[in-house]
Amino acid sequence: MPVLLRRIKMSHASHRLICRRFLYGCMLSERRSFVKSIAVNGKGHAPGKGEYMPEYNYRLPGRGKRSQKSFDDQELGVAVRGEILFGVHPISLALRANKRKLYKLYLKQNTTFRAEGEKVLQMANKLSVPMTFVDKGVLEKLSGSRPNQGMCLDVSQLPVPWAGSSQVRTELKESKWRYPLWLMPYNVQDPMNFGAILRTTYFLGIDKVLAPQKESCSLSPVVSKASSGALELINLARFKEMQDMIDLLQEWKLAGGEVIGTSVVATRDVPVTPLPQLVVDKPILLIVGNEERGISSTLMEKCDQVVYIPGCDAGLIGSLNVSVATGIILQHLVSHNEKKEQKTT
DSSP states (O other), rough: OHHHHHHHHHHHHHHHHHHHHHHHHHHHHHHHHHHHHHHHSSSOOBBEEEEESSSSSSSSSSSOOOOGGGGSOOOOSSSSEHHHHHHHHHHHHHHHOOOEEEEEEEEEOOOOHHHHHHHHHHHHHTTTOOOOEEEEHHHHHHHHHOOOOOEEEEEEOOOOBOOOOOGGHHHHOSBBSSOEEEEEESSSHHHHHHHHHHHHHHHHHHSEEESSSSSSSOOHHHHHHHHGGGGTTTEEESSSSHEEEEHHHHHHTTTTOOOEEEEESTTTTTEEEEEEGGGOOOOOEEEEEEEBBBOOOOHHTOOOOOOOOOOOOSOOOOOOHHHHHHHHHHHHHHHSSOBBOOOOO
């Protein structure tokens, strides 16, 4: 009997311990859910922690793989109103473009900035952007442990118009090129690739970039950083639905333009052209696809021809990174085109 009673008492103690752990787990789960809800809504405060950050700067390729949970025990001490741009170039170009609402500039304390950083401070001061100095840990949390060069900027989301077919003809007339050039990255989901595409596109002077709203990566601060700030300046529009894309492509063709897709394999019913043989003699809308799935069959049917980049046929690497391939094709389109003469007033 004593042995049995001892076993029962131990069982009760174990039961109480399990209950305590279960309740603690529930409380922790609830706290994480609260943090997650703040991350989604961008609003609210956790007791004594200041406002928690949205998750857009975390759990992405490259530096900054640390999850938001790894920062939960660190004091933030600042209230974030929008989303956080980080790094000198994105912040500099965001201030220059002035498309976003500018809430506050956070600077690393006891830091002497180089010439470009000083220009950021001057622009922020000219635009009456509030500035405050914080320690390195705050900037690390704001930027998701990504390279921030000692500054982060609290801003509203970038306003991006919806793409429509009604303005195609007007925008073609406004092109800087003899044969206007537009680009559609279709469902490119990696922010580093998407940012690299935007950087190349802006550098080469492509007229406009179109991107789907669904299944494409969000226009996050990570994209802005990967684009070296080109996201802040580029002429960009988004599609709501597939039908909007189809309507715009149809209008593009009616206006005398050509739709060119990209592929590493032959396609039925669409002429396939090696890039060196691609002739630029009319407005071109280039569609580049997701590396894994390429361009959807619905869009491929709307292409006038498909272009591919001939390789060495070594059989070891079957295709290029989408941002690299896009850069090569855009360079061909630009080098076989010519800019219009600028009218002087």
